[in-house]
Amino acid sequence: MKFSSFAPTLLVGLLLAAPAAASSDVTDPKAPRSLPAEGRVDVSWTDPAQFSEIRQSNNRWEARRGDWVQQIAKYVRKRAEQRLPEGDRMSVTINDIRRAGQFEPWRGANVSSTRFVRDIYPPRIELSFTLTGADGRVIAQGERKLTDLAFLMNTPTAGSSDNLRYEKRLIDDWLSKEFKRPDA
Incomplete structure (x- = not known):
């Protein structure tokens, strides 16, 4: 195959791949701001561009990458x-997220995308929620600011490769304190 006939094919392939790369930006205005309605828990979130994770990041481009907001919402x-x-x-709205860790650009270009x-x-999550009973009346509601200043000392996470393990532990801690299991 000659390069002149290969170049248009390569160009078309790159153009088709571009939207896929662009969709991995959590601040994309076209990205959903809630999980699809299913089950008994609805989860939505405010504009991730306003989250502390993005606004206060030392590497905003890297902080916007991925689908971490949806992963946290699904969790x-x-x-x-x-x-x-x-x-x-239950209806939950995630108002702010600050993930554990930070980018430290002063360490050099080789690690500029390393958290x-x-x-x-420490990780921080701000959310609001409303819990309604089967009869439709509000049982509980409020706003919570979740944080764990001792997140590295609590429950060992050695060997865990989940990038959101600290944020997920915040959610587990909140739910276990706020809502007792129905079978308990």
């Missing part, structure tokens, strides 16, 4: 559904 839904009594419903997890960069 909230999954874990909350396990704690709700039959018939109850350094140290105790001075």
Whole structure:
């Protein structure tokens, strides 16, 4: 195959791949701001471009990459559904996220996309929720600011490769304190 006939094919391939790369930006205005309605827990989130994770990041481009907001929302839904009594419903809005760790660009270009997890960069999540009973009346509601300043000392996470393990532990801690299991 000659290069002159290969170049247009390569160009078309790159153009088709571009939207896929662009969709991995959590601040994309066309990206959804809620999980699809299903189950007993609805989870939505405010504009991720306003999240502390993006605004206060030392590498905003890297902080915007991925689908971490949806992963956290799915985790909230999954874990909350396990704690709700039959018939109850919950609506959760994630208002802010600051992931554990930080990018430290002063360490050099070779590690500019590396998140350094140290105790001075604890995870934080702000959310609001409404819990309604099977009869439709509000059982509980409020706003919560979740944080764990000792996140590196709590529950060993050695060997865990989940990039959101600290944020997920915040969610688990909140749910276990706020909502007792129905079977307990």
